[in-house]
Amino acid sequence: MELFSLLLKSRNEYGLTQAEMVEKLSLYHKVFVNLDLITYSRWERGVSMPSTLRIIQLLTFAEYDVLSYLIELDLKLSKTKVNQLRRIEALAFDQQDLIQTSYYPVTDTRFYKYTASMPLTDLRKLALICESSAKFFNLTERDVQERCERAITLQEQGALHMLTCEGSPDYLYAHAMMSVHNEHEREQLINEFVDFYNIPREPNISGDKIIFFHSVMKFNYRWWEFGVFHLLKLLLDDPEIKEIFMVVRDKTAEQPYISFGFEVLAEFEEENPLAGIRKLISISRDDYLSHHGVIAWLKEHAEFVNMPMSIEN
Numbered sequence: 001m002e003l004f005s006l007l008l009k010s011r012n013e014y015g016l017t018q019a020e021m022v023e024k025l026s027l028y029h030k031v032f033v034n035l036d037l038i039t040y041s042r043w044e045r046g047v048s049m050p051s052t053l054r055i056i057q058l059l060t061f062a063e064y065d066v067l068s069y070l071i072e073l074d075l076k077l078s079k080t081k082v083n084q085l086r087r088i089e090a091l092a093f094d095q096q097d098l099i100q101t102s103y104y105p106v107t108d109t110r111f112y113k114y115t116a117s118m119p120l121t122d123l124r125k126l127a128l129i130c131e132s133s134a135k136f137f138n139l140t141e142r143d144v145q146e147r148c149e150r151a152i153t154l155q156e157q158g159a160l161h162m163l164t165c166e167g168s169p170d171y172l173y174a175h176a177m178m179s180v181h182n183e184h185e186r187e188q189l190i191n192e193f194v195d196f197y198n199i200p201r202e203p204n205i206s207g208d209k210i211i212f213f214h215s216v217m218k219f220n221y222r223w224w225e226f227g228v229f230h231l232l233k234l235l236l237d238d239p240e241i242k243e244i245f246m247v248v249r250d251k252t253a254e255q256p257y258i259s260f261g262f263e264v265l266a267e268f269e270e271e272n273p274l275a276g277i278r279k280l281i282s283i284s285r286d287d288y289l290s291h292h293g294v295i296a297w298l299k300e301h302a303e304f305v306n307m308p309m310s311i312e313n
Helices: 003-014 018-028 037-044 052-061 066-072 083-103 123-137 141-156 183-191 193-198 221-237 251-260 285-289 292-300
Strands: 110-114 160-167 171-182 209-215 241-248 263-269 277-284 310-312
Touching: 003 018, 003 037, 003 052, 018 037, 018 052, 052 066, 052 285, 052 292, 066 221, 066 292, 083 251, 083 292, 110 221, 123 141, 123 160, 123 171, 141 160, 160 221, 171 183, 171 221, 183 193, 183 209, 183 241, 183 263, 193 263, 193 277, 209 221, 221 241, 221 285, 221 292, 241 251, 241 285, 251 263, 251 277, 277 285
Parallel strands: 209 241
Antiparallel strands: 110 160, 110 310, 160 171, 171 209, 241 277, 263 277
């Protein structure tokens, strides 16, 4: 489907003139504040195309499934605007052979996603995940048990999304977490990002939010793709998430993210000099989604949309 025909369809569904549509959009989101009738008319006639962020907000305004339409729409994406995301992707791809052959030479793995509608409640698996955290946070056995129970509640409330890479026989190789927080916790995250998960938190979140994408290890290239897709899906599903946080460990990993628009907010130097310096980086949701590269990447990974709860690697 062409974008211009979708815009016309959406406007007709609301029974609006083009001028009324422009007015509605101008009040709906800040990206449309300076929108004029001529520009909108050009979109609807297919003469020009809105920016990526405007496309996302147009779909959100019309209450369409943003992720599906971004993949299905026939959009003329500039090749010069997809390169920044590809640099991050290339970094993950370049590390695949080293990671898989030197550290994690396993096969027959499966990736799982756990969300509010289908949380991870297996206490044995949760214990494996929480015990790995215990090594960093010096948690007691009781702390680990409490953390497992809390993880279930956090998932059920939409405050925690979990991804796992599991193998046979039922072995947990890697996990990643997307932890959603109230925006007022932002300064605490910046000041204490190394020990941020050491403090128990309540599951109640509302209003503007931030998300901390915490990947315990880079398992392989496919695992990286799996994580990025679900991060994008969560951002598109929940517009109240205003900022994304991640941790990088060296300049090689840091530079592509900085070029993409991430900012270094805090640093922590490990006691072991070989471990390098951990850096907390962040980017606003709007800046992250404003790149044409995001849509191009989603189109190339459309197979993730309708996949079952788990996929084979």
